[in-house]
Amino acid sequence: MLITRIERFLRETGMPWTKFGRLAAHDPRFVQDLRNGRSPRPATEQRVEHFMNIYRETTHAA
Numbered sequence: 001m002l003i004t005r006i007e008r009f010l011r012e013t014g015m016p017w018t019k020f021g022r023l024a025a026h027d028p029r030f031v032q033d034l035r036n037g038r039s040p041r042p043a044t045e046q047r048v049e050h051f052m053n054i055y056r057e058t059t060h061a062a
Contacts, residue, residue: 002045003034009052013059024051 010017010031021030025040025048034040040048 002040002048003031005052006031006034006048009055013055024048 006020009015010020017031018028021028021032024030025044027033030040030048
C-alpha cells in the first residue's frame with residue numbers, strides 16, 4: 001500500500017507529513033487523507049513514488 005511506503009519514507013527521512021504532502025502531491029493534507037482511507041489516483045501514486053525515489057537518490061548521493 002502506498003501509505004505504508006510513505007510512512008516508512010517519513011520515518012527514514014524525518015520529513016514532516018505536511019511537508020511531504022506539499023512536495024510530493026501539492027497537498028499538505030495528502031498523508032492525513034491517506035491515513036483516513038483516501039485512495040489516490042494512479043497518476044498521483046506514480047508522482048509520489050517518483051518523488052520518494054528521486055529524494056532518496058539525491059540525499060544519499062550527497
